[in-house]
Amino acid sequence: MSENVVSTTWLAERLSAPDIVVIDASWHLPAAKRDPEAEFLAKHIPGARFYDIDAGSEPNTMLPHMLPSPEKFARDVKALGVGDGKTVIIYDAAGLFSAARLWWMLKVFGHRDCAVLDGGLPKWEREGRPLESGEPSKAAERHFTPRRNATMAKSLADVRDAIASGSAQIADARAPGRFRGEAPEPRPGVRSGHMSGAKNVHYLTLLNEDGTLKTVDELRAVFSAAGINLEKPVITSCGSGVNAAILSLALARIGAPNHSLYDGSWTEWGSSTEKVVTGL
Numbered sequence: 001m002s003e004n005v006v007s008t009t010w011l012a013e014r015l016s017a018p019d020i021v022v023i024d025a026s027w028h029l030p031a032a033k034r035d036p037e038a039e040f041l042a043k044h045i046p047g048a049r050f051y052d053i054d055a056g057s058e059p060n061t062m063l064p065h066m067l068p069s070p071e072k073f074a075r076d077v078k079a080l081g082v083g084d085g086k087t088v089i090i091y092d093a094a095g096l097f098s099a100a101r102l103w104w105m106l107k108v109f110g111h112r113d114c115a116v117l118d119g120g121l122p123k124w125e126r127e128g129r130p131l132e133s134g135e136p137s138k139a140a141e142r143h144f145t146p147r148r149n150a151t152m153a154k155s156l157a158d159v160r161d162a163i164a165s166g167s168a169q170i171a172d173a174r175a176p177g178r179f180r181g182e183a184p185e186p187r188p189g190v191r192s193g194h195m196s197g198a199k200n201v202h203y204l205t206l207l208n209e210d211g212t213l214k215t216v217d218e219l220r221a222v223f224s225a226a227g228i229n230l231e232k233p234v235i236t237s238c239g240s241g242v243n244a245a246i247l248s249l250a251l252a253r254i255g256a257p258n259h260s261l262y263d264g265s266w267t268e269w270g271s272s273t274e275k276v277v278t279g280l
Contacts, residue, residue, distance in 0.1 A: 004103065004252045005213060006115045008124050011089055015046060021081050021139075022048040023090045024121070027098035027242060031186060039093055043131045045124060048091075049080040049139060051102055053242070063264050064187075064240040065101070067153055070146035073109050082111070083142020091117035091124070095211015100245035104261060110147030116249060119212040126210075154235050154262045160274065163196055168233035168258075170198035171226070173243040174266065181278030186239070187267055193276040195237070195269060199227045203238070203246040219250045233258040241265045 014020050024044050026036035040050045056076050058066040068076070082088055088106060092099040099116045106114040117124070125131065154162070162168040172194055177183030179200040181193035194200070205222050208214055214222070223230055234251060236259065238244035244261050251259040262269075270276065 004115050004249060005118050006089055007118050008127055008129065011045075011117055011124075012129055019085065019087055021086045021088050023051050023080060023082070023088060023102060024048045024092065025051045025053060025090050025099045025102040026093040026121075027053040027101070028094075029186065036093065041134060043121075043133050044136075045091065045121065046130050046132045047136070049136050051076070051080060051090075053098060053101055056105075063268050065242060065263075067105065067108065067263055070109055070148050073105065074144045074146045077106075077111075078141045078144045079139065081139030081142055082106075083144040086113065086142060088114040089117055090114065091120040093121045095120045095122045096207055096213065096246060098242050100249040101242045104152070104245040104248050108149055108152045110145065110149060119210055122211055152260050154260050156262075156264055156268055156272065156274070159195070159235060159237075159262050159269070162233075162235060166197075168235045168260075169228055170195050170262075171201045171223070171228055171234050171236050171247050172198045172266070173201060173203040173236060173238035173247050175202055175204075176200055178239075178266075180280060181276075185266070185270060187271075190267055190270040191276050193270070193278040194266075196275055196277050198237070198277075201226045201228065201247055203243045206246060206250045213250060213253060216254050219254050223251075223254075230254065230256045233260075235260050235262050237262040237265045237269075239265060240267045 022045050024040050028034040037050055058068045090099040090102050103114055103116050172179050179194045185192055236244040236247040241263050248261050
């Protein structure tokens, strides 16, 4: 096991280990009209449990996918058997799309023993590994101690100050058309474009065709080509804080020393009065 990513072979060899908890954190864009929980019930990795990213988010805000309180997060993951002394392996149905968001949330709340399954459910299936269907058995709750790492999550004010002072770089995971303001945002009332000085690192450029993360050297090259200096602080962003976590996962994998995620991401920035830049 690397610190943040595991292979399907690694998981298959340890699937029945008592200290392993497998979580399906699949989430899809609303336009896809897919029901990730129904898909989980139809097929999932044996012993896996489902984490609903929408239901697990902060309920008292109009912004999507905002971090919940430590108490809510602890309550939600304890019900899945996640707790102190457990190693959590997270996957999703796309290969790597939303699993990194739960990985990041666990890291924010101090659970170090967690990793993303490289290639997710599609790779597991292609390799002919076992699947099961139906409701999983009720998990035995574990004690979970949330220890929030405030440096990993940035607010609008934090990002505004970082841009004004030049203290951190912004890496935007959205598709190039949205970043340049050429394609409309999927959420109503959100302007197109990007933050001043931001660099576009589309999350798909970090992945191989099979949904696995590229090698460390390849990841470094992608960030460098986008204009990101990996020796300086980086704040990742996207549309609503989900795909930004893929950039955070990649940065963690290559050992970037200082990175965080803008939780409100473009949904918050683009619907505020903050400056918006179009083009390159």
